[in-house]
Amino acid sequence: MFMQREVAIIGGGAAGMMAAIVASRNGAKVVIYERMNRVGKKLLATGNGRCNITNIGLSESNLKCIHGSNKKFAGGILKKFTVDETINFFEILGIAHKVENDGKVFPMSDQASSVLDVLRYELDKLSIEVICDIEIDKIKQSKQEFILIDSNGVEYKADKVIIATGGMSSPNLGSNGSGYKLARNLGHSVVNPFPALVQLKLEAPFLKSIKGIKFNGAASVILDGNILRREEGELLFTEYGISGPPILQLxxxxxxxxxNKQQPIIEIDMFPNFTYEELLNLISLRLSYQYDRPLDFSFIGLINKRLIPIILKVSNIYDLNRACLEISNKEIEKIVSLLKAWQFDIIGSQSWMHSQVTAGGVDLKEICPDTLQSKIIPGIYFAGELLDVDGDCGGFNLQWAWSSGYVAGNEASM
Structure with missing residues (x-):
């Protein structure tokens, strides 16, 4: 006689909903337990409200945009539910797609709500029970089943459990780190979580004076004299430091x-399309043409007016009204050096509320790489951001959610 397996999924985000749909299609009875008042709230905020579903540049052999302690582990899961399979999955649900710059895939409607609508429709169609406004505090094993206990002490039973509670980023949208507590209580280790895809705080006395200034430039993170990563794009100075897409990536x-108690530095190149020599020639020629003008006025039209006095003072030029002809070659070189390599100490980041993804998470050493099942307690599975896997901006984190949710849902319902 066929015994229908009951699968409990803790967390109704992208990974949780994918796991629920896959498990239900396999014949399991599925219940989603979600702490917010509806599933998929964080999904609505992805891609600036457009939902960057995936990225066509991601593959098992190209994992440069995926991070964590074990890229091979992540690559194996991504191979089991690929980018093409993800696109096809959503096309069947009704999401026509388009590919934009850097391989980013969006719904044709440009609405994240479209993606959530079709997922919720599928949950309803499959008669998947969704219980919202509930937080599961404990999981206990009892013979051949699991008992889930909520914050009010109410108990729920399941044959298999998938934990897909997310990390700690954007706690207002549901990810409050509760999954780490569940994992630890089950005997799992957690690689220390920290915010990623987040704005950076800098050490500088003049940030309030230049907040709101935007420009296209390049930024590099430097540690012990080595460039860890460099990105180009629109940068934004803020009251606390710096923001913009390149900063999130870095x-x-x-x-x-x-x-790790180290001191990283951010280096800003305000003229990435010019070499040092080209910029030096440009500014030297500019000053020679405007030899009788005040130095600060000579930079109007080249850089933001509010930046001019800051740039000059940081270059140790304090008399801003000196005529251009009085500026020495050495002083010009200082200015150019700053414009090409302006360095700041990084002293922190914005809070979890402002971060888009969590780095760190449940230790992959304790998870089966083929099934996402716990090596410590069989019958417990993990999916999504809760695990020690994260990605760059551009659809990589959502692809991990879809792939890991698919694998966990498929394996838990077998």
């Missing part, structure tokens, strides 16, 4: 160094 390297 932030993991910076925060990880800080977590």
């Amino acid at each position: 932030s993991r390297n910076a925060v990880e160094a800080l977590e």
Whole structure:
């Protein structure tokens, strides 16, 4: 006689919903336990509200945008549910897709709500029970089943359990780190979580004066004289430090160094399309043409006006009204050096509330690489951001959610 397996999924985010759909299609009775008042809230915020579903540049052989303690582990899971399979999965649900710059895949509608709508429709269609406004505090093993206990002491039973509670980023959207507590209580280790894809705090006395200034440039994270990573794009000075897409991409390297009690530096190149020599010639020629103008005025039209006095003072030029003809070659070289390699000490990052993803998580050494099942307690599975896997901006984190959710849901329902 066929015995229907009951699978409990803790967490109704991207990984949890994928796991639920796959497990239900395999014939399991599935219940999602979600602490927020509805599933998929964080999904609505992805891709600036457009939902960057995946990235066509991601493959088992190209994992440069995936991070964590074991890329081979992540690559094996991503191979089991690929980018093409993800796109096809959503096409069947009704999401026509388009590919944009850097391989980013978005729904044709440009609405994250479209993706959530079709996922919720599928949950309903499969008669998957969704219980919201509930937080599971404990998981106990009792003979051949598991008992889930919520914050009010109410108990629920299941044959298999998938923990997909997310990390600690954007706690207002559901990820409050509760999954780490569950994992530890089950005997698992957790690699210390820290915020990634987050704005950086800098050490500088003049940040309030230049907050709000945007420019296209390049940024590098440097540690012990070595460039860890370099990114180009729109940068934004803020009251606390610096933001912009390149900074989000660099932030993991910076925060990880800080977590290791090291001192990372960020280096800003305001003219990445010019070599040092080209910029030196440009500015020298500019000053020679404007020899009778005040130095600060001579830079108007080249860099943001609010940056000019800061750039000059940091270059140890304090008389801003000196005529250009009075500026020595050595002083010009100082200015150019700053414009090409302006360095700041990184002193921290914005809070979990501002980070897009969590680095660190449940230790992969204690998880079966083929099934995502716990090596410590069979019948417990993990998926999504809760694990020690994270990715760059651009759809990589959502692809990990879909792939890991698929594998966990498939294996837990077998």
